[in-house]
Amino acid sequence: MRPAxxxxxxxxxxxxxxxxxxxAALRKQQGSGLVDLPLPTxxxxxxxxxxxxxxxxxxxxxxxxxxxxxxSSLAVPGYKVVLLNGIMMPEAxxxxxxxxxxxxxxxxxxxxxxxxxxxxxDHALDSRSVQISRLNTARFEDGLLIRLKPGAVLDQPLFxxxxxxxxxxxxxxxxxxxxxxANSQITLVEExxxxxxxxxxxxxxxxxxxxxxxxxxxxxxxxxxxxxxxxGATGVLQQRSSRFESHCVxxxxxxxxxxxxxxxxxxxxxxxxxxxxxxxxKQHYDNHTTIEHVAARCNSEETYRNIAADQSHAIFNxxxxxxxxxxxxxxxxxxxxxxxxxxAEIDTKPELEIYADDVKCAHGATIGQLDEISLFYLVSRGxxxxxxxxxxxxxxxxxxxxxxxxxxxxxxxxxxxxxxxxQTFQEA
Amino acid sequence: xxxxxxxxxxxxxREYEHGFVTDIESDxxxxxxxxxxxxxxxxxxxxxxxxxxWRLKAYRRWLEMDEPDWAHVGYPKIDYNSISYYSAPKRxxxxxxxxxxxxxxxxxxxxxxxxxxxxxEKLAGVAVDAVFxxxxxxxxxxxxxxxxxxxFCSISEAVRDYPELVQKYLGTVVPHGDNFFAxxxxxxxxxxxxxxxxxxxxCPMELSTxxxxxxxxxxxxxxTLIIADEGSYVSYLEGCTAPxxxxxxxxxAVVELVALDDAQIKYSTVQNWYPGDEEGKGGIFNFVTKRxxxxxxxxxxxxxxxxTGSAITWKYPSCILRGDNSVGxxxxxxxxxxxxxxxxxxxxxxxxxxTSSTIISKGISAGKSSNAYRGLVKxxxxxxxxxxxxxxxxxxxxDRCGAHTFPYIESKNKSAIVEHEATTSKVSxxxxxxxxxxxxxxxxxxxxxxNGFCKEVFRELPMEFAVEAGKLLEVSxxxxxx
Numbered sequence: 001m002r003p004a005x006x007x008x009x010x011x012x013x014x015x016x017x018x019x020x021x022x023x024a025a026l027r028k029q030q031g032s033g034l035v036d037l038p039l040p041t042x043x044x045x046x047x048x049x050x051x052x053x054x055x056x057x058x059x060x061x062x063x064x065x066x067x068x069x070x071x072s073s074l075a076v077p078g079y080k081v082v083l084l085n086g087i088m089m090p091e092a093x094x095x096x097x098x099x100x101x102x103x104x105x106x107x108x109x110x111x112x113x114x115x116x117x118x119x120x121x122d123h124a125l126d127s128r129s130v131q132i133s134r135l136n137t138a139r140f141e142d143g144l145l146i147r148l149k150p151g152a153v154l155d156q157p158l159f160x161x162x163x164x165x166x167x168x169x170x171x172x173x174x175x176x177x178x179x180x181x182a183n184s185q186i187t188l189v190e191e192x193x194x195x196x197x198x199x200x201x202x203x204x205x206x207x208x209x210x211x212x213x214x215x216x217x218x219x220x221x222x223x224x225x226x227x228x229x230x231x232g233a234t235g236v237l238q239q240r241s242s243r244f245e246s247h248c249v250x251x252x253x254x255x256x257x258x259x260x261x262x263x264x265x266x267x268x269x270x271x272x273x274x275x276x277x278x279x280x281x282k283q284h285y286d287n288h289t290t291i292e293h294v295a296a297r298c299n300s301e302e303t304y305r306n307i308a309a310d311q312s313h314a315i316f317n318x319x320x321x322x323x324x325x326x327x328x329x330x331x332x333x334x335x336x337x338x339x340x341x342x343x344a345e346i347d348t349k350p351e352l353e354i355y356a357d358d359v360k361c362a363h364g365a366t367i368g369q370l371d372e373i374s375l376f377y378l379v380s381r382g383x384x385x386x387x388x389x390x391x392x393x394x395x396x397x398x399x400x401x402x403x404x405x406x407x408x409x410x411x412x413x414x415x416x417x418x419x420x421x422x423q424t425f426q427e428a
Numbered sequence: 429x430x431x432x433x434x435x436x437x438x439x440x441x442r443e444y445e446h447g448f449v450t451d452i453e454s455d456x457x458x459x460x461x462x463x464x465x466x467x468x469x470x471x472x473x474x475x476x477x478x479x480x481x482w483r484l485k486a487y488r489r490w491l492e493m494d495e496p497d498w499a500h501v502g503y504p505k506i507d508y509n510s511i512s513y514y515s516a517p518k519r520x521x522x523x524x525x526x527x528x529x530x531x532x533x534x535x536x537x538x539x540x541x542x543x544x545x546x547x548x549e550k551l552a553g554v555a556v557d558a559v560f561x562x563x564x565x566x567x568x569x570x571x572x573x574x575x576x577x578x579x580f581c582s583i584s585e586a587v588r589d590y591p592e593l594v595q596k597y598l599g600t601v602v603p604h605g606d607n608f609f610a611x612x613x614x615x616x617x618x619x620x621x622x623x624x625x626x627x628x629x630x631c632p633m634e635l636s637t638x639x640x641x642x643x644x645x646x647x648x649x650x651x652t653l654i655i656a657d658e659g660s661y662v663s664y665l666e667g668c669t670a671p672x673x674x675x676x677x678x679x680x681a682v683v684e685l686v687a688l689d690d691a692q693i694k695y696s697t698v699q700n701w702y703p704g705d706e707e708g709k710g711g712i713f714n715f716v717t718k719r720x721x722x723x724x725x726x727x728x729x730x731x732x733x734x735x736t737g738s739a740i741t742w743k744y745p746s747c748i749l750r751g752d753n754s755v756g757x758x759x760x761x762x763x764x765x766x767x768x769x770x771x772x773x774x775x776x777x778x779x780x781x782x783t784s785s786t787i788i789s790k791g792i793s794a795g796k797s798s799n800a801y802r803g804l805v806k807x808x809x810x811x812x813x814x815x816x817x818x819x820x821x822x823x824x825x826x827d828r829c830g831a832h833t834f835p836y837i838e839s840k841n842k843s844a845i846v847e848h849e850a851t852t853s854k855v856s857x858x859x860x861x862x863x864x865x866x867x868x869x870x871x872x873x874x875x876x877x878x879n880g881f882c883k884e885v886f887r888e889l890p891m892e893f894a895v896e897a898g899k900l901l902e903v904s905x906x907x908x909x910x
Contacts, residue, residue, distance in 0.1 A: 045498065324828070339842040342809060352833040354852050357824035361852040365837055367807075368845040 005039045007135075010061035015173075017087075017141030019106055020114035026121060031138040037131065046128050049315045049347050050286040053255040054229065060201050062170040063141060077408050078156035078189075084163050086174040086204075087142045100152030100184070106143040106175070117145060117177060124207040124235025128290065129259040132233040136173050136205040143175030148184035150211065157187040157219075157406050162204065166196030166227055176206040180214040182239075187217040189409055192232075194224040199254070204232040210242035212266065219409055222250040222258070223416070226283075233259040240266030240295075247404045248275040249413050251420070252283025252312055260289040264298035264326075274400045275304040276413075278420055279312035279344075286315040291333075293326040293359075302333040305397045308344035309424045319351040320363070326356050333363035338370065338396055340424060370396075389425040394418060457514040463487065466615055469514050473584050476591060486604035486614030493608045499771040500800040500832055501740050503713060506678060513616045513649075572632045578662075579624040580635055583651050586622035593624055597655055601684040601721045601748070609680040609742075610717040613649050617682065620651035625660040625691075634890055636665040650681040656691035658724065663694040665890060679738075681716045689724030689751065694732070696889055697745075698897060700904075701737035706766045706795075711739025718745035719775075722754035722783075730757040731774065732888045734897045736904045739768060744802065746775035749783035749814075756785040759885040761897070763878075763904055764797030764829070773803035773834075778811040778844065787818040790882050793829035794905060800832040807844035814844040822852040823881055825874065825905070875902040
């Protein structure tokens with residue numbers, strides 16, 4: 001058997017930035033682990049469909065500089081933090097000094113906080129995302145720590161704009177840690193955009209820790225350019241009675257990979273994960289989600305929809321793991337897919353792994369095309385075939401898009417999707 | 429509570445300790461595997477040159493392969509050089525001479541299952557009167573089969589008597605290097621069944637290994653090849669509901685089915701090998717590769733399985749739906765108790781137009797066992813209008829068992845439609861209450877509920893099998909409630 005390929009040595013040079021000592025030490029330690037980090041191949045179960053799109057060439061190892069222009073594609077109604085190539089841009093950001101919430105750069109952390117943070121990073125992600133998380137932890141040059149005091153409620157959504165400026169080949173490593181204290185509330189919008197046309201890699205990790213009774217809504221918009229390889233992971237730890245809601249909207253590209261791992265660690269916690277993915281041309285999108293029911297009496301609800309057109313490839317892998325003591329768990333997973341073209345491919349794998357008996361778990365998955373009868377119904381009422389196609393396709397995912405709780409995001413997303421479908425059904 | 433369960437397991441265990449420690453006889457090979465062993469094996473079977481070549485090709489391939497580790501099972505590493513790859517059939521003097529010498533507990537299980545007296549002898553490994561063995565059974569089935577032109581014999585005979593057929597089809601569905609265990613089987617297969625149903629013939633009876641002479645000695649590396657020629661139909665039964673005695677721990681069988689235009693093959697299995705004791709010691713490792721190729725138009729392959737035995741089951745009966753309008757079916761009940769581990773499921777590969785497949789899988793886990801469904805539904809670019817429906821349900825009995833579902837669905841054709849659903853639940857308190865209230869004891873109630881849960885699959889079994897399968901679940905579940 002051939003040895004598994006490992007990461008190019010170009011990625012092993014020390015990362016820059018001026019992090020506080022504990023974080024720099026953690027990074028160094030993870031960096032030394034990169035040498036034997038096996039690169040995903042077709043035989044790596046978690047990367048079965050995506051490994052061939054992951055191209056970590058030597059010029060990709062250069063960390064992109066934190067300079068250039070920046071701006072958000074969304075008209076922001078709330079607070080905003082802009083990260084350019086993974087580094088926070090204070091001048092482009094706009095958030096007031098609020099009671100109960102602190103937003104800090106890793107660079108600015110005092111040594112106690114840095115020690116505390118270094119002890120918590122990577123805890124929300126398990127070995128299934130090791131390629132994504134270890135590379136990020138070994139290479140990040142800055143990051144964002146968002147802390148909410150117990151009971152703090154953020155009145156408006158906080159936008160985090162991740163912008164990648166691809167004027168030269170290279171990579172960016174945005175890193176976010178959110179610590180939501182007991183009974184705190186926040187709506188986070190993470191938006192990924194890019195400029196420039198060189199081939200770049202964005203390796204991003206976001207971790208959230210939800211204290212008892214905390215309520216966090218996370219919206220993730222992936223709207224980067226075709227030239228961007230995106231490998232990202234989001235890890236969520238939920239304490240007792242906390243609630244997490246996630247809305248992921250993704251447009252395809254060279255490679256899009258997002259791992260979402262939720263651990264329900266405290267009794268009565270619940271999560272709701274929604275996801276929408278559209279791909280066209282030769283785009284590739286791979287969503288991997290994991291919900292770990294560790295404690296009893298937790299609920300999870302997951303709904304993902306994929307639409308693949310042209311020669312594109314969309315993948316969904318959802319895993320629900322009910323641990324032995326997680327009695328009285330309720331878990332539901334649903335994945336529906338629409339294949340718009342014969343050149344396109346959709347792969348789905350909804351997994352259940354159950355070790356407790358008093359549980360209710362179900363999953364469903366379908367792959368199909370638009371229903372001829374519905375199409376006929378619309379066409380027979382004088383709606384053009386193309387328009388009918390757009391309408392029906394939109395209806396297929398709008399159910400999820402409509403649930404996005406931030407109006408601007410919802411409208412922008414609907415606009416983008418409509419545009420996407422108009423384009424897809426042009427010839428029809 | 430667990431007394432009956434312990435008894436059942438005990439009895440099977442005890443049976444295994446009895447009389448099956450064979451002294452190495454002159455006609456048993458030394459443990460170990462190399463090209464000489466294969467050549468000797470092939471020589472003993474008087475196989476033609478091409479057969480030996482094929483075995484060696486498989487062996488060389490096997491040497492380069494790694495044992496698969498992706499299944500959701502755990503077992504100590506197998507030393508393939510500690511196994512003897514050939515053992516001549518046991519001489520009659522070594523077997524128990526009558527039922528009186530057989531463990532009474534085993535006989536009680538047979539009684540519970542309602543097995544006829546003369547069959548009990550055969551199952552318990554009693555040296556059966558040769559008249560019964562070769563004449564009475566043989567005449568009842570050989571004549572009508574010969575009249576219909578159906579070939580039904582051991583694969584060794586087929587290699588000698590029908591080399592063109594064997595050469596044409598052997599390895600076409602499961603190639604010699606398909607996977608680790610299939611390669612091992614290809615290199616050292618001991619014996620197995622060969623069936624050929626000629627054009628337009630509906631096989632006049634259900635074929636079964638059980639009735640084929642000497643079937644009990646086919647050994648651990650069984651190879652089955654069934655060919656249904658154009659427009660023919662055959663139903664084949666494998667295994668039996670009674671606990672089978674067997675001294676080999678590792679089983680790596682290969683089954684290949686070939687269905688030509690308009691042909692239908694129905695393959696039913698009831699597997700109830702020794703599952704190990706309640707501590708999880710011993711028990712058969714069952715690593716089987718089963719695959720059917722529906723290469724003809726309008727052909728149909730249907731797998732039905734009831735798996736209750738073996739310590740480890742690694743088995744994925746699959747259908748390659750190459751012919752247009754071909755149909756694949758998979759109905760499965762897998763029950764695990766104590767420390768049993770099952771990783772089983774199916775693959776439906778849709779290549780032809782308008783192909784359709786149905787998967788109904790019922791997993792029941794009790795005790796500390798682990799039961800996984802692993803399946804693949806794949807639509808190739810040419811699978812215009814293809815259709816799949818999958819339903820996997822799991823039932824959990826006890827809070828220390830596991831039930832898992834790993835379905836892979838891949839589609840490359842927009843007109844293909846796949847639906848998959850899976851549920852996991854336990855025997856609900858309401859159901860139990862209803863039964864108890866009506867005076868049904870808990871054990872019976874559970875067995876009734878489990879039987880209802882499996883109904884969809886049992887319906888697909890040949891009638892007499894279905895009745896036995898119900899009883900089998902009852903026996904296997906004994907002691908898991910209360």
